Amino acid sequence: MQKNIRSAGVAGLASGLLNGLFGSGGGMVAVPMLHRAGLSTKESHATSIAITLPLTLASCFFYYRQGQLSLQSALPYLPGGVLGALAGAWLLKKANPLWVRRVFGLLILVAAVRLLWP
């Protein structure tokens, strides 16, 4: 258990760093690390949200202090976001995450290429 807690701490550190640096991506490193620490796949995905949410709140505070936070620009995305969150939480309970991961992997590879070579 001690080892699990230590690896969870490392997962948190990496997750927080990415969360602050890129404003996203914390979950992408936290999930596999939590899985290795002994959590089941679904528990890892759910627990990663419990970790990234308070970290996001902290990053929001730092971005706000740097003048990089605008509630007005975020507002149009919130209603669709809440609906998507309800659907996602329902789906995590039901679905096999492997295919979702593959489709998502393909999508972000295309995006990575466009970011690097615009």
Add this chain to the structure above:
Amino acid sequence: MSTLAIQWIAAFFAALLGAMGMGGGGVLLLYLTLLAGVPQMSAQGINLLFFLPVGGVALLLHWKNGLVRWRCALPAILLGLVGATGGSWLAGRLGDTLLRRGFGVFLLLIGLRELLAKKQPEKDALSRPNSRHKTRRPRAN
């Protein structure tokens, strides 16, 4: 399609993946930077704000479904706050171009990892007999 409809669709799918802990944050960030033309740092700020209600709703439901392991979450949150402080500080100093490139490299690595993902064996080290979480189908392995 109107901008409003596209915003709703981008937000919906970003939140869908985000709520599943599958890096949905990246989806909205990519929409903002690649399609909507928002500068990297501002897009990251929008993405962070976006995740507050999305993550909040998702966390409540996951908690209710008995899927959150707080014993692992708490040390991760404590050390994560240190990471978030450092990351935010660094983001403010790198500037939009470097951040965009860094994010591209990060996505390249994650994309490859996700695409090549294999079914990982479930571990039972932390599963408890009184876990409220029930699966409908029998596990494949």
